[in-house]
Amino acid sequence: MKLVYLTSIDLDRAQGGCKNHVLGIVHGFQKLGWDVELISAAANPEAHLDLSVNHTKVLKKRASLPYQLLEQWRTWMLLRNRKSRPDTFYIRAGRSYVIPGLYAAWHKIPFFVEFNTLIEMEANHRWLVPIAVALENWLIRRSTGCFAVTPEIKNYLSQRAGVVSDLFTVVPNGCEQRVIQESRAFTVHHPRKNEPVIGFMGSFEPWQGVETIIRAMPFVLEKVPMARFYIAGRGKLESFYRDEVARLGIQHAVQFSGYIEPDQIQHFLHQCKVLTCPRVAAFDESGIMKHVGTSPIKMFTYLGSGSTVVTSNLASMAIFKPCQAVIFAEADNPEDYAEKLIYALLRTPEEFDTNAESARSFIESGYTWDALAEVTARDMLAKLESE
Template identity: 25%
Template sequence: MTRILHVLDHSLPLHSGYTFRTRAILKAQQAAGLEVRGITGLRHAAEGPACETVEGLTFHRTPGEPSGPVGLREWREIARLADAIVALAETWRPDVLHAHSPALGGMAALRAGRKLGLPVVYEIRAFWEDAAVGNGTGQEGSLKYRMTRALENRVIAGADAMFTICHGLRDDLISRGFDGGRIGIAPNGVDLSLFGEPPSRDCALAQQLGFGEESVIGFIGSFYDYEGLDDLIAALALLREQAPGTRLLLVGGGPMEQALQAQARQSPASAAIHFTGRVPHAEVERYYSLIDVLAYPRKRSRLTDLVTPLKPLEAMAQRRVVAASDVGGHRELITDGVTGTLFPADDPEGCAAALAGLLRRRESWDAMRQRAQQHVADNHDWSRNVRRYQDVYHLLLGRSSNRQVSAAA
């Protein structure tokens, strides 16, 4: 049985879009007959044993904590993780190392792969220098930004095969001069077996929140600046002029939470804006049941133009109506008027107009939901998408480990 060791930044039991994608990949590979494990670097910030099984998946931890000045600290992290991979390979002998961004893990996998004589696959889920800009911890063009990109370029050049999660990321790599023939796409996906019929409206929760029969626009996720929730709050007052009584439900939290709450208090529609704070993962479905339209008003930036988010796909898989800004990442997932509604990014008036039009066309929702769910089944089902990896693994294992192969088959 082929063994794949996934090299990760962090993993379950932590909950994030990153860990949920990892879980989906590993579960689908297990179902396809592969033997898989994960190993995390020093940034997995969760208490637990050195080897941990979560939801039937095995994860190994790299001991220690990041230390030292910027630059030296990262090289120490790479060295620690590379040593941990080599040590694990002495007892659990993988056939392929599959590293996932950021580049710290990719570089560690390259070092370990050379020492062990194993092929290395590197997968980019986002450019982490752009993600840092998006979440307010970095600045475009800064020294750290350029160093992060340079390190990633080294990993890409050294890997035996490459994957990205979407066309935006792949096209950007090609523009840097990398061969598109060895960069495959493993798009964000969902495990359709987890989604049945959407749950009926949770009347008890609606009563608790003071909701009646009004239309509800909702967002469930992390409150980062690039998510554009300030535009959604600004759009609500305009929307209520065309669709009186409409409410906005914001579920989650994050760096922008206090600023968004302050903005909401100043809004003429303040009484119709509801913040729940973070809710337990097991409770999220209750809030989904109250939402008529899930809105994703991301602002335009390199991050949002190049990266496809997971949340809209999960909503579409659950046969929910979605509306999103027309940034590149959303355009890869949603066809306007067919599988959802797109509206101009960074434009509260355009957002309000699009949402008002969608609320007026409720008779079209069932067909839109069906098309959206079918789109996900045809293009984003992990049970199908996982085959893209297997084809590349087989090519790598059939050739010498230092030859770069095409990932585009």
């Protein structure tokens, strides 16, 4: 199978989750014997990035509209000048990546589209968003098949584009097998400390819900005075988070750890007795949709590292119900989160050891990138054969 994988993500600059997803699937395809070419955006096409795959970069200096349009033009020219015809395109949908679908449809090349989120949840421009939605709907209707990371995204996009839901296949995010192996080895030499540390690792975006944990900390500190909350990451809400910490007077209990380099992730995770993924509720009190549930890569990384996790009891998190290392709390409810965090922090070391292996086994049961790439490839081949 000769496949061209296209994404508008700048892999040189991408945060861990996006990059891991792209490379996890691409390398999984390669292990199946597929001939894969990766085409991605890049602010600096000359930057060396060893991805162990045939990689072509398309210049996009910034994410502004003019540069996105230029990226589309450059992508079209790149595809037009190709000397060989691929068997299929795999397009990781992005707000500016419609051109590969147009090219594939024009040249009658089968193509698949993967959706991790929704354009209308990430942008609010009054006339650009409707245009982008219309183009995405067209892309879905003309595709050979689509992949969504959660049933919620699948159902929403199926209805929005007016297609049968069978066109979509749900393939969640995952974790590298390497994370599990490194975690087991790391634990042997650096046993997890029995200190009441709560951790979060990720981008500082509104849907992450970090403020819920900050607001839960005063309740946690009443029962566990030595509890600490380590917040690792970066983003536009950092000043808001810091202001909340100051307002609550809990500066002594909250540490902003900054961006964690990939080779330091295991060290950070093993500092924490409990990790958290406090996603906000999908709808506000008026019933207005704030976001459609995504599949947070951090959850798979947390579990692959053998961690106990407290997360929001949302439909998009139902996939983790079978894992005994995951504890569910009511989204956006600091008091309920505090109760669940206290319960988790007070577990015995023996219980944490049991949970650690349960967490890793859950990932190994079908949520490594290799396993997910195999599911994706099998679905693609079936749909290509049925065309």
